[in-house]
Each structure stands twice: as structure tokens, then as C-alpha cells.
Amino acid sequence: MISGIKNKVxxxxxGCTRFGELWDKSEEDLIVDAYTEAAKDxxxxxxxxxxxxxxxxxxxxxxxxxxxxLARALSLPNIPVTRVENFCTSGTExxxxxCYAVASGACDVALALGAEKLKDTxxxxxxxxxxxxxxxxxxxxxxxxxxxxxxxxxxxxFSKYGLTREEGKRVLSRISYKSxxxxxxxxxxxxxxxxxxxxxxxxxIVADPLGLFDCCGVSDGAAAAIIVRADMAKKYRSDPxxxxxxxxxxxxxxxxxxxxxxxxxxxxxxxxxxxAYKEAGITKPRDEISLMExxxxxxxxxxxxxxxxxxxxxxxxxxxxxxxxxxxxxxxxCQSDGxxxxxxxxxxxSGIRMAYEIYKQLQGRAEPDIRQLDxxxxxxxxxxxxxxxxxxxxxxxLFGKDL
Amino acid sequence: MISGIKNKVxxxxxGCTRFGELWDKSEEDLIVDAYTEAAKDxxxxxxxxxxxxxxxxxxxxxxxxxxxxLARALSLPNIPVTRVENFCTSGTExxxxxCYAVASGACDVALALGAEKLKDTxxxxxxxxxxxxxxxxxxxxxxxxxxxxxxxxxxxxFSKYGLTREEGKRVLSRISYKSxxxxxxxxxxxxxxxxxxxxxxxxxIVADPLGLFDCCGVSDGAAAAIIVRADMAKKYRSDPxxxxxxxxxxxxxxxxxxxxxxxxxxxxxxxxxxxAYKEAGITKPRDEISLMExxxxxxxxxxxxxxxxxxxxxxxxxxxxxxxxxxxxxxxxCQSDGxxxxxxxxxxxSGIRMAYEIYKQLQGRAEPDIRQLDxxxxxxxxxxxxxxxxxxxxxxxLFGKDL
Numbered sequence: 001m002i003s004g005i006k007n008k009v010x011x012x013x014x015g016c017t018r019f020g021e022l023w024d025k026s027e028e029d030l031i032v033d034a035y036t037e038a039a040k041d042x043x044x045x046x047x048x049x050x051x052x053x054x055x056x057x058x059x060x061x062x063x064x065x066x067x068x069x070l071a072r073a074l075s076l077p078n079i080p081v082t083r084v085e086n087f088c089t090s091g092t093e094x095x096x097x098x099c100y101a102v103a104s105g106a107c108d109v110a111l112a113l114g115a116e117k118l119k120d121t122x123x124x125x126x127x128x129x130x131x132x133x134x135x136x137x138x139x140x141x142x143x144x145x146x147x148x149x150x151x152x153x154x155x156x157x158f159s160k161y162g163l164t165r166e167e168g169k170r171v172l173s174r175i176s177y178k179s180x181x182x183x184x185x186x187x188x189x190x191x192x193x194x195x196x197x198x199x200x201x202x203x204x205i206v207a208d209p210l211g212l213f214d215c216c217g218v219s220d221g222a223a224a225a226i227i228v229r230a231d232m233a234k235k236y237r238s239d240p241x242x243x244x245x246x247x248x249x250x251x252x253x254x255x256x257x258x259x260x261x262x263x264x265x266x267x268x269x270x271x272x273x274x275x276a277y278k279e280a281g282i283t284k285p286r287d288e289i290s291l292m293e294x295x296x297x298x299x300x301x302x303x304x305x306x307x308x309x310x311x312x313x314x315x316x317x318x319x320x321x322x323x324x325x326x327x328x329x330x331x332x333x334c335q336s337d338g339x340x341x342x343x344x345x346x347x348x349x350s351g352i353r354m355a356y357e358i359y360k361q362l363q364g365r366a367e368p369d370i371r372q373l374d375x376x377x378x379x380x381x382x383x384x385x386x387x388x389x390x391x392x393x394x395x396x397x398l399f400g401k402d403l
Numbered sequence: 404m405i406s407g408i409k410n411k412v413x414x415x416x417x418g419c420t421r422f423g424e425l426w427d428k429s430e431e432d433l434i435v436d437a438y439t440e441a442a443k444d445x446x447x448x449x450x451x452x453x454x455x456x457x458x459x460x461x462x463x464x465x466x467x468x469x470x471x472x473l474a475r476a477l478s479l480p481n482i483p484v485t486r487v488e489n490f491c492t493s494g495t496e497x498x499x500x501x502c503y504a505v506a507s508g509a510c511d512v513a514l515a516l517g518a519e520k521l522k523d524t525x526x527x528x529x530x531x532x533x534x535x536x537x538x539x540x541x542x543x544x545x546x547x548x549x550x551x552x553x554x555x556x557x558x559x560x561f562s563k564y565g566l567t568r569e570e571g572k573r574v575l576s577r578i579s580y581k582s583x584x585x586x587x588x589x590x591x592x593x594x595x596x597x598x599x600x601x602x603x604x605x606x607x608i609v610a611d612p613l614g615l616f617d618c619c620g621v622s623d624g625a626a627a628a629i630i631v632r633a634d635m636a637k638k639y640r641s642d643p644x645x646x647x648x649x650x651x652x653x654x655x656x657x658x659x660x661x662x663x664x665x666x667x668x669x670x671x672x673x674x675x676x677x678x679a680y681k682e683a684g685i686t687k688p689r690d691e692i693s694l695m696e697x698x699x700x701x702x703x704x705x706x707x708x709x710x711x712x713x714x715x716x717x718x719x720x721x722x723x724x725x726x727x728x729x730x731x732x733x734x735x736x737c738q739s740d741g742x743x744x745x746x747x748x749x750x751x752x753s754g755i756r757m758a759y760e761i762y763k764q765l766q767g768r769a770e771p772d773i774r775q776l777d778x779x780x781x782x783x784x785x786x787x788x789x790x791x792x793x794x795x796x797x798x799x800x801l802f803g804k805d806l
Contacts, residue, residue, distance in 0.1 A: 003453060003510045050406060051651075057468070059488075065460070066489040068794045071655040078674045080651035081796070082496055083488050085462075086469040093485055097500065103507035106649075107406045246509075248454075248483035252474040271481045391471045393484070 004247075004279035007403055008103040010233035010240035011225050013042025016356040019221035019343045020190040027063040027117040028073035030222035034113060034349075035074055038224035042236055049226075050107025051080040055094035055114035057087065057347035062117055070113055088295060088386025089248060090114060091223065091351025092395040096246050098227045108229060114353075115222035116346035147215055149256045150298035151207030156263030157300060158209070161315045169209050171318050172299040173200035176213045176341055178327050179296065183338020185371040190219045191342045214299040219344025223352035225359075230403060239363045244379065244398040245279035247272045251392050258390030264315075268394035269308035269385060276396040277310075282379070285310050289332055290377040291361055293354035295385040295394075296339045305383055306334075309396075333373055336361060347386075351395065354382040358399050377401070407650075407682035410806055411506040413636035413643040414628050416445025419759040422624035422746045423593040430466040430520040431476040433625035437516060437752075438477055441627040445639055452629075453510025454483040458497035458517035460490065460750035465520055473516055491698060491789025492651060493517060494626065494754025495798040499649050501630045511632060517756075518625035519749035550618055552659045553701035554610030559666030560703060561612070564718045572612050574721050575702040576603035579616045579744055581730050582699065586741020588774040593622045594745045617702040622747025626755035628762075633806060642766045647782065647801040648682035650675045654795050661793030667718075671797035672711035672788060679799040680713075685782070688713050692735055693780040694764055696757035698788040698797075699742045708786055709737075712799075736776055739764060750789075754798065757785040761802050780804070 015037025017030050025033075039046065054070035056062050063069035067081030084093040091114035098110035158168040177197055183189040195213060203211035233240035249271035254260055273285075282288045289311065296302035306317040311332060312325075320326060326334035335341065337357040340350060358380030360366040361373050378400060385394045418440025420433050428436075442449065457473035459465050466472035470484030487496040494517035501513035561571040580600055586592040598616060606614035636643035652674035657663055676688075685691045692714065699705035709720040714735060715728075723729060729737035738744065740760040743753060761783030763769040764776050781803060788797045 003508055005507050005509050008507065066790065066796060067653050068490075068655065068790060068796070071653045072794060075655055076653065078652045078654045078671065080499075081489075081653040082499070082651070085486050085488060086484075087471075096483075096485070097503075100500075100503040100507040100509055103509070104408050104411065104503040105406055105506065106408050106503055248485070249481045250470050250474045250479065250484040251481045252471065252478060268481065387469065387471060391475060393469060393471070 004245060005099055005103040006244055006279050007230050007242055009099045009227050010230045010242045011359055012228050012233055012236040012240050013038045013044065013226040014224065014356045014359050015041065016188055016223040016353050017221050018188045019219040019346065019353070021119045022220040023119065025220065027069065027115050030117065030220060031070060031073040031113060031115050034115065034222035034224040038226050042226040044109060044226060046074065047077055048109050049076065049079060049111050050109050051101050052076060052111040052113065053094040053097035054081060054083045055085070055090040055348035056083065056116055057085055057090050058116065058118070086386070086393055088297065088345070088347055089351060089384040089393050089395040090348045091353070092382065092384050092397060095225055095352060095355060095397065096248065098225070099243055099246055102227050102229055108232065110227045111224065112227060112352060113222065113224040114348035114351065116348040117220040118218050118346055119220050145207070146297065147207035147210055150300050151210045153256055153263065153304065154209050154300040157304065160264050165209055169201055171321055172214050172303065173197055174321050175296070175299040175302050176200050179335045179339045179341035182328055182336050183342025186338050186342065187367065189338040189342040190217055190344045210298060210300065216297050216340035217344035219346050221343065221346040221349045221353065223349045223356050225352055225355060239401070241359045241362050241399050241401065242403055244400045245276035246397045247275040247279060248393065248395045253390055255387055255390050255392030261390065265304060265308050266385060266392055266394060268392045269305060269383065269396070272394045272396040273309050276398055280398045288379055289381050290379050291336055291358065291373065292332060292334045292381040292383070293337065293339065293357055294334060294383040296335060296341050297345055301385060309383065336371070336373060351382065351384045355397065355399065358382060362399060362401050407648060408502055408506040409647055409682050410633050410645055412502045412630050413633045413645045414762055415631050415636055415639040415643050416441045416447065416629040417627065417759045417762045418444065419591055419626040419756050420624050421591045422622040422749065422756070424522045425623040426522070428623065430472065430518050433520065433623060434473060434476040434516060434518050437518065437625035437627040441629050445629040447512060447629060449477065450480055451512050452479065452482060452514050453512050454504050455479060455514040455516065456497040456500035457484060457486045458488070458493040458751035459486065459519055460488055460493050461519065489789070489796055491700065491748070491750055492754060492787040492796050492798040493751045494756070495785065495787050495800060498628055498755060498758060498800065499651065501628070502646055502649055505630050505632055511635065513630045514627065515630060515755060516625065516627040517751035517754065519751040520623040521621050521749055522623050548610070549700065550610035550613055553703050554613045556659055556666065556707065557612050557703040560707065563667050568612055572604055574724055575617050575706065576600055577724050578699070578702040578705050579603050582738045582742045582744035585731055585739050586745025589741050589745070590770065592741040592745040593620055593747045613701060613703065619700050619743035620747035622749050624746065624749040624752045624756065626752045626759050628755055628758060642804070644762045644765050644802050644804065645806055647803045648679035649800045650678040650682060651796065651798045656793055658790055658793050658795030664793065668707060668711050669788060669795055669797060671795045672708060672786065672799070675797045675799040676712050679801055683801045691782055692784050693782050694739055694761065694776065695735060695737045695784040695786070696740065696742065696760050697737060697786040699738060699744050700748055704788060708788070712786065739774070739776060754785065754787045758800065758802065761785060765802065765804050
């Protein structure tokens with residue numbers, strides 16, 4: 001049996017702010033908003049919380065270092081408050097910290113909260129982005145932006161599987177088309193506009209072949225989760241959501257840009273998901289996963305992820321995408337909330353924002369008259385991917401309704 | 404019963420580099436050195452490690468963000484590698500992450516490693532220290548340095564308990580006198596020099612009343628620990644060290660500089676230690692604690708900590724200090740390795756460096772012919788304190804030889 005925390009902990013409350021250009025909100029405001037919704041949803045008081053985890057990536061341009069921004073914003077009652085930072089998986093790391101603490105017996109109720117305010121400064125608001133990323137990376141970064149890296153990924157994929165630029169761009173646009181359609185229904189999303197396939201394919205190029213709508217936006221936002229022991233969960237609510245798996249993998253030397261990278265898959269996603277499926281006991285993911293939120297920082301990453309998650313066969317995601325397999329009414333709806341595409345990526349918040357969508361959909365409470373998936377949902381998956389310069393960290397979490 | 408992880412996990416191997424001005428070592432070199440010693444000590448291979456935690460505070464001037472520096476330096480095998488950052492408790496946070504993971508069943512063997520290289524840049528190597536600390540703090544920091552804050556603490560303490568400046572300085576110098584004596588024996592320490600009481604008391608003033616030798620140095624260093632389930636520990640070694648308690652408290656609004664701070668104690672230390680004693684079942688700390696490593700970033704912090712830990716009665720640490728209670732041959736040796744005073748404070752490393760000393764002393768393996776405490780040691784305590792501008796985060800960990 002694989003090690004893990006399957007069925008040891010449950011989520012009993014979640015909160016998620018609207019994401020967007022929130023000029024009128026400080027990061028502390030967003031923390032308060034996300035927490036308040038989660039606490040109300042769980043029916044807990046602040047003094048019930050035994051420990052908290054705070055995810056933020058760019059503390060330098062945000063509310064500061066350590067657990068202090070979270071503790072201050074909420075006036076937390078002298079409990080442990082731990083900051084985790086692991087690139088784009090930071091939000092999921094906060095969730096993981098809270099889940100491990102509860103599963104270990106260290107506390108009964110834990111808070112995971114992620115927040116990031118990027119619009120005031122952008123990712124590049126720092127005087128020297130390269131140096132912020134550390135010694136080794138400053139030699140790469142000035143010439144290797146995120147869109148540039150994922151543009152390389154798209155070209156590598158097209159080349160490997162014999163797609164022309166036009167074919168490739170159409171497939172990628174179909175991914176964003178679906179996400180924009182979903183995001184348009186979601187009051188919490190930043191970008192709420194349906195876009196035509198024509199508009200998507202003809203958008204200005206950011207890093208060839210990726211156009212403007214292949215890239216997620218830059219937003220402010222926060223999201224929160226309240227975690228308890230699984231055997232306590234029904235005391236708080238009749239429909240808790242159980243953590244079925246929570247896995248992470250950091251591959252130091254096979255990511256985008258590394259000489260050993262094959263250009264068509266992310267090893268860290270593959271490793272994390274294999275572990276997660278094993279932990280949850282999932283053998284046929286294409287049949288068993290009900291819905292997914294994957295890390296669509298760029299449309300090409302969503303495409304690769306379908307394959308790395310073993311939902312689509314390697315090289316065959318194109319068919320699923322064009323068949324509408326991942327659409328809102330498809331077999332496995334993906335980004336039913338609009339994804340990073342429509343939410344943007346306030347880094348600390350994203351992993352928990354994804355879990356929020358899974359949580360609400362599994363409970364049948366995702367804006368019921370507007371965008372609740374009208375079917376029996378069993379297992380939801382979230383996926384994050386981040387890193388830089390050949391090193392990639394990916395997380396996969398699985399959530400379910402039943403013990 | 405208080406929640407906790409008492410006796411659930413054990414340390415089976417540790418490593419610690421020499422601390423100092425290590426111009427010839429990169430942070431990656433330090434990571435490799437600390438890990439190599441720990442892995443050899445534990446008798447494990449790199450593929451045995453299920454997950455890792457990496458502590459670094461100033462990623463901006465170090466090897467970079469997230470878990471990547473650790474994963475890269477050691478070529479870790481695609482496992483989860485999580486970065487934690489919580490000011491001066493960062494090292495203990497890495498230990499805490501690893502302990503929770505093992506105690507939760509998420510993995511069987513976990514690595515905690517902290518590293519920081521500060522000599523190349525100093526704490527102030529960043530273009531705008533205030534902004535790095537986040538929005539709220541930039542209004543305070545330009546005028547409130549760490550020595551300045553602890554100078555205020557010393558004056559507040561002297562005033563409260565009626566010590567003249569000369570009496571106060573003599574007490575503080577006595578603390579540093581003891582630490583320098585201990586550090587001089589330790590090949591891993593940065594500053595290895597005994598100092599006379601006269602030299603200590605007449606040192607140049609840094610922030611009145613604190614002189615040069617009331618302040619810890621700035622160093623490079625790394626330390627590592629290998630954690631396994633307690634019931635597996637004896638498979639690895641006959642003398643594992645068990646975690647008896649691991650508690651942390653972040654008080655958002657009672658630390659140095661906050662208007663509600665009383666000037667004579669640290670509430671977060673008090674809360675963390677009360678929880679830790681409860682978790683470990685310690686009722687008479689003065690009788691039950693065998694040795695301690697406390698956060699002596701400044702001598703006055705060590706003094707306050709004696710009281711906050713309930714070893715000395717409030718306001719009475721002076722007598723214990725002057726009686727030699729905390730000396731190498733005293734009742735509770737404190738900073739037997741030399742402390743931050745002689746090691747400096749490479750932030751990510753310090754908490755684990757402290758645990759290293761406790762681990763080795765409890766096992767009777769602390770340079771046996773030179774500086775091993777010649778008595779039966781049962782319980783060791785480590786303590787960290789960090790934060791800024793009225794918010795303070797403190798950790799207390801207890802370690803023991805027997806289950």
C-alpha cells in the first residue's frame with residue numbers, strides 16, 4: 001500500500017473571493033473575505049482553529065514574509081501560522097500542510113489560505129526578477145519568460161505529433177474557447193466573456209504560437225479551506241468533502257528548458273498523478289474522474305496535462321479536445337469554473353481556488369441555477385504546475401464525496 | 404489530552420556544516436554537506452526519502468525560491484520538496500513539516516534541511532529591505548533594526564526590574580561569556596574565542612545598552628535531519644531521538660514594538676512552551692529539562708527566554724545567570740554548542756542546528772572528548788523566535804532519548 005492520507009481528513013468549509021483587478025482591496029482584505037466565507041460555510045469560530053497555513057509566492061510585493069500577514073489580517077489567536085512557498089503549487093502546499101497536521105494528530109481543525117495581489121506590481125514589479133529567483137536562475141531568466149517557455153512547449157508538441165501551426169493553434173484555441181464559456185457563467189471569475197473560435201485564433205501573438213487568449217491573466221485573489229479529521233467531519237456538515245489523495249513531485253532536471261526534457265510531457269505531473277491514483281485506488285482515471293481543474297497557465301499546458309494525467313492517450317488529447325470531452329457537458333468537464341484562463345493566477349490562491357470549485361461542484365452548490373454540473377459527480381481532481389529553468393514542481397489532489 | 408505528535412516520530416540522522424564566512428562554498432555546497440552527514444549518520448540512501456522540507460528565509464539573495472534549490476543540489480528523486488519560510492523559526496518549520504508528514508502516514512522517511520548564505524549579501528543585500536518585508540512593514544522598518552528593537556527590550560527589562568545600566572550590562576555579558584566559552588570548544592562554530600567579562604562589558608555599543616558581543620553574528624550554514632516513524636526508528640539505529648513536542652505560536656500583536664507589548668516577555672514563547680510542556684507531559688521544567696538551545700540572537704532575548712520558558716521565575720533570570728545555572732557545568736546547560744552567539748544565524752539553518760546539538764548531546768556523541776556533557780541527559784529543548792514590528796513567531800521543540 002502506498003503511503004498517504006486517503007480518507008484521513010475532510011474539507012468542511014471553503015471560501016473564495018472574486019478574482020480580478022481588485023484595486024480597492026488590499027491583500028489583507030482578500031484574506032479576510034476568503035476566510036469569512038470559509039468559516040461561515042464550516043460553521044466554525046476563529047478560536048476553533050488549531051493551526052494555519054498561508055501560501056504566498058511573491059511576499060516581496062505582497063503583505064510580507066512568514067505567517068504574519070495571515071495572522072495579522074485575521075487576528076488569529078496565537079496559534080501556529082506557517083508560510084509555504086513552492087512556486088505555482090503554493091496554494092496546494094498550504095492545503096497539504098493543513099491536511100498533514102490534522103492527519104498527524106497535531107491539531108483537530110486547520111486553516112489553509114492562499115492569497116496573492118499581483119495587479120499592483122505584476123510579476124515583474126521587482127527591481128531584478130532574475131536575482132529574486134536565485135543565483136543559478138539569474139543566468140537564464142532575462143531571456144526566458146513564462147510565455148516564451150510555453151511557446152517552446154507548444155512548438156515542440158506540434159512538431160512531435162505533426163500538427164501544422166494552424167492545426168495546433170486551432171486545438172489550443174478550442175481549449176480556451178471552452179474555458180471562456182465556463183468563466184463567463186462564474187461571478188467569481190476575472191475574465192467573464194465568451195470568445196469565438198475566430199477571435200481566439202486571430203488574437204495578437206504573445207510568444208509564437210501562443211496568442212493573447214492562450215495565456216492566463218494576472219489577477220488578485222484569495223481562497224481558503226477548513227480541514228478537520230474525517231471522523232469529525234459530519235459533526236460540522238452533512239456533506240463534507242474527503243481528501244482522497246494529495247501528492248506532489250519536484251523533478252529537478254526534466255522540465256521545460258532542461259536539456260533532458262522531451263518536449264511533450266511533464267515528468268513531475270506524471271509522477272504526482274501516478275502516486276495520487278495509487279493513493280486513491282483509481283485504476284481507470286478516464287472513467288473514474290468526474291471533473292478536473294488543471295493548471296492552464298497557458299492553453300498548451302492544459303493540453304499536455306490531459307495526457308500526463310492519463311486522461312487522454314499520449315499525443316491524442318487533440319481528439320478529446322475537438323470532441324468536447326472536456327467541455328462543461330463533456331465526459332470530464334475541465335475548468336468548469338473558467339480555470340486560470342478566466343481567473344488569472346494569483347499564485348498563492350490558485351490551488352485552493354481549484355479545490356473550491358471541486359468542493360462546490362461535488363456538493364451540488366456551484367451557483368446551482370447557473371453553472372452546477374447536472375450529474376452525479378464522484379471524484380474531482382486538481383493539478384498545479386510551476387517552477388523554472390528545467391525544474392518543475394507539480395501537485396495532484398483528489399477529492400471525493402464518500403468515505 | 405492536548406493534540407500533538409509526541410512519540411510518533413524520531414530523528415535517526417543529522418548533519419550540520421561548520422557555520423561561518425564560507426566564501427568558498429555556495430549554498431548548494433552547504434546543502435550537500437549537511438545532507439551527506441545526515442544520510443550517513445542515518446544509514447539511508449537518497450531513494451529512501453519520501454518527502455523533503457527546505458527552510459530558507461531570504462530566497463531572494465540565496466539559491467532561489469520553492470523547493471528547487473534543495474531538489475537540485477541533491478538531485479532528489481522526483482519527490483515532494485516543500486519550502487517553508489517563517490522568519491527565524493524557518494528551520495524548525497522544516498522539521499515540523501517533515502514530522503507531520505511522517506506522523507500523518509504520508510511518508511515513512513522525510514528530510515528536513517535548512518540553509519542560508521548571508522555573508523555574500525548580509526540581511527541588507529536587498530535594494531529595499533522595507534519593501535521586501537511587505538506593505539505594512541515598510542513604514543516601520545527603515546528606523547527599526549533588529550539591534551534597535553532588542554536594545555529597547557533590554558532597556559524595558561532593566562527599567563521594569565530596577566537594574567542599573569551597569570548591572571544590566573554585566574548580566575547580559577555573563578550570558579555571552581558562557582556562550583563564547585562553549586563556542587570556543589566547538590569545531591562547527593563560527594566565532595571560537597573565549598572572551599573576558601571585561602572585554603564583553605566594554606565592547607563598542609551597537610544599540611544601547613547592547614554592545615557588539617550582545618549580538619549574534621551573520622554567517623553561512625546548513626543543517627539537516629532525517630525523520631522516520633518512531634516505531635521504525637530502531638531499525639536504523641539503537642539510539643534514535645524521539646520528538647516529544649513540537650509547538651509554534653504566532654502572536655500578531657504583542658511583540659516588540661507593538662503598543663500592547665509589556666516589554667518583559669514574549670507571549671508567543673510563553674504560549675508555545677506551555678503547549679509543548681503539556682504535549683510532552685512536563686510539569687516541572689526546571690527539574691525535567693536537561694539542556695536547551697534558545698534563540699539568542701541578542702543576549703537580552705536569551706535572558707527573557709529563560710523566564711518565558713518558565714525555567715527562571717519572571718524577573719529572576721539574573722540570579723540564575725550569575726549563579727552559573729545555564730553554564731556548561733550548570734544545572735541546565737544552555738547553548739552548549741555556543742548558540743547563535745557563536746554560530747551566527749543563517750536563518751533557515753538555525754532551528755535544525757539547535758536540534759543537531761540536542762541530538763548529539765542526548766546520544767553522547769557531541770565531540771566526546773572535548774565538549775560532551777558528562778551526565779545523564781533526558782530531555783532537550785530548542786527555541787526560536789522571529790518576526791517583526793509587533794508580530795512574533797516562536798517555536799519550542801522537545802526531544803528525548805526514550806519512548
